[in-house]
Each structure stands twice: as structure tokens, then as C-alpha cells.
Amino acid sequence: MNVIEVAHLCKRFGKIAALDDVSLVARQGMTVGIVGESGSGKSTLARAVLGLQRPDSGSLRILGHEIVLGGRMPRELRRSVQLVPQDPRHTLNPARTVQRSLWFHMAAQGIRRAERKARAHDALAMVALTPDYLHAYPGELSGGLAQRVAIARALVGDPAVLVCDEAVSALDKGVQAQVLNVLSELQRDRRLSLVFVSHDLAVVEHISDEITVLRRGRVVETGATQDILRAPKDPYTTELLAARTAHPPLQGDEEG
Numbered sequence: 001m002n003v004i005e006v007a008h009l010c011k012r013f014g015k016i017a018a019l020d021d022v023s024l025v026a027r028q029g030m031t032v033g034i035v036g037e038s039g040s041g042k043s044t045l046a047r048a049v050l051g052l053q054r055p056d057s058g059s060l061r062i063l064g065h066e067i068v069l070g071g072r073m074p075r076e077l078r079r080s081v082q083l084v085p086q087d088p089r090h091t092l093n094p095a096r097t098v099q100r101s102l103w104f105h106m107a108a109q110g111i112r113r114a115e116r117k118a119r120a121h122d123a124l125a126m127v128a129l130t131p132d133y134l135h136a137y138p139g140e141l142s143g144g145l146a147q148r149v150a151i152a153r154a155l156v157g158d159p160a161v162l163v164c165d166e167a168v169s170a171l172d173k174g175v176q177a178q179v180l181n182v183l184s185e186l187q188r189d190r191r192l193s194l195v196f197v198s199h200d201l202a203v204v205e206h207i208s209d210e211i212t213v214l215r216r217g218r219v220v221e222t223g224a225t226q227d228i229l230r231a232p233k234d235p236y237t238t239e240l241l242a243a244r245t246a247h248p249p250l251q252g253d254e255e256g
């Protein structure tokens, strides 16, 4: 099943075409990686999928439902597509305990009070955190732990898709590997779809079944990860392949 279908999306900011006829499909239980250098339109695409950025034209379907561009996304669909942000220490409210952040997120999603405790415990367990962390403040957490909390927050409403926007870019390599493992396991065990956005092809290739390469708002190449790595069709993809950093090991054992 296609959980996200983006077709011919366009978005301009003045003279800049941030998205120029971009199409993308994310299927259930699969990870689609979006890669491109800074300014290629990755975040604009991610924000459009999350209903946070109004495209000028094109179409967006989530779980088969057509989304009215510029309209308010129905709550159930908003709940089914959740963001894992770049640096959770900036996006988790420093004045709220983990519990309050999770509660706040669940309240915004219309989740009943009676369900919240169990959901919070379940979501923390899914990212291998004990309920002790409910009482921690973001400032007390390392980058890797804070990112696990951000993933747990994204999971509390039982979404179908996680949109990970540079979700490991702020982390050290060993911690990146751990967070990538958490995301891979969630995808495999819960049949989650991931839209994994990164400027770093080395990270994207490790987690993605398919890759879409963006450049200046346009899709230059899309295909199965192995095909793109083995035989890139576009010179820009070849450049990205040449420029990639050493990939993070998928079994890291440090915590930062």
C-alpha cells in the first residue's frame, strides 16, 4: 500500500523553485531516502508531506486520501504522519519533562487521558527507554537519548509514517548508528514507513530501500538503493557518491 503519494509538487519562494515537479511514493514498511545538497528542497518536501508547507500546485495523498493543498489536514491523517526533527534538544521544550512533552503531544492529537500513560510507556519501550526517563528534562539527556525521546514522541499516536528530517545529522557517528538501528527496527517490526531526509548519502543508503536524489528542487534520479549505488544514472548522483563520508556502522555501542 502507498502511504504517501506526492505528484508533480511545485513550490516557489520568489524566484527560487524550492520544489519543481517533484513526485514521490512511500510504501508501507519501506524507507524512502531523500538526498541532496543544502538548498535542494529536501526540507520543503518534508514539510509539505507533514502538512506544514503549502505547495503551489501538485497533489498529495496520505493513506489514499487526497489532501486539499493549503487546507487543514484532517487530524487522523496529521496523526499518521509524524516528524522526527534534526536536533531534539531544540524541539523538545526544555521546561517540560519527557512525560509532559509526550502528554502535550498526545493531547494535541486528541488522545484520551486514560490512554496516555500506557501509550507513553509503550512508545518509550519501542525506543528501548525505561519509564524512568519520563521524569527527565531534555537538558539532562545526551543527544542520542534526546533523539530517542523525540522518536518516542513521534510514535505515541501510532503513526504510519515517520518523516525524519536530518534526524541523525547532529549526532556523533556511533550514536548515529544506534539511532539508525532504532529506526530500522521500528520499520521492520511495526511495518512503519520512513521518509528519511539527509544531505549525507552515506547515512541514507544504509537505511533506505529506495532513494530519490533532489537537486535545485528537481528529482534528478530515483530508484532502488542498490541500483543507484551500483549504476547512478545522473552525474550529480555520482558526485554525491564520491563525496559521501565513511558510513556509520549499523551496530554501534557507544552512547553520546
Ligand SMILES: Nc1ncnc2c1ncn2[C@@H]1O[C@H](COP(=O)(O)OP(=O)(O)OP(=O)(O)O)[C@@H](O)[C@H]1O
Residues within 6 Å of the ligand: 013, 016, 017, 018, 036, 037, 038, 039, 040, 041, 042, 043, 044, 045, 199
Ligand atoms: N520560507 C522560505 N522563504 C524563502 N526561501 C525559502 C524558504 N524555505 C526554503 N527556501 C529556499 O528554498 C530552497 C530549498 O530549501 P530547503 O530548505 O527545502 O532545502 P534543503 O535541501 O532542505 O536544504 P538544507 O539542508 O540547507 O535545509 C532554498 O533555496 C531555500 O533558501
